[in-house]
């Protein structure tokens with residue numbers, strides 16, 4: 644199963660991806676986690692990405708496309724994977740299509756967690772308040788709002804992109820967590 648979880652910051656993509664990983668063995672591939680690891684390790688990629696991430700902007704396409712291209716070659720993802728936070732714009736989606744085509748394969752599905760913006764802004768305020776001094780450099784209200792704006796500008800068009808390819812399945816991301824998991828499983832026929 645090769646899957647994309649699409650949805651704005653705070654929609655619960657990470658939580659749901661982790662659940663699918665634990666239950667079905669599909670590997671969660673979070674570009675955000677990989678970039679944070681690169682920042683922590685002080686690699687060249689990490690140095691390039693750090694300030695951009697702290698502002699809530701997108702790191703350059705070639706950086707994340709390169710990271711994913713390398714990662715999906717690893718043997719541990721043979722059972723399948725869940726892309727969490729990638730692609731973030733149409734150029735990345737096209738690069739992914741090409742990458743998979745080159746390997747003679749394609750995505751199985753794109754699941755969008757649909758969440759009301761007002762609820763997200765509330766979650767953003769709560770998350771920022773809870774992480775004062777923060778676990779994540781971009782978990783302050785300003786950066787989170789920027790990430791939401793970037794989502795609308797650059798990532799939201801991916802719904803139409805994948806709908807056009809007949810791959811999109813929308814799930815109500817505002818339900819409680821277990822119900823969202825059930826809906827994702829139903830959408831995927833799991």
Ligand code: AMP
Pocket residue numbers: 652674675676678695696697699700701702703704707727728729730731735781790
């Ligand atoms: P996330 O953990 O998915 O919210 O990602 C945290 C930050 O990492 C984002 O705000 C971006 O700065 C960067 N990032 C993660 N994935 C991507 C991507 N696919 N393209 C560009 N930047 C990304």
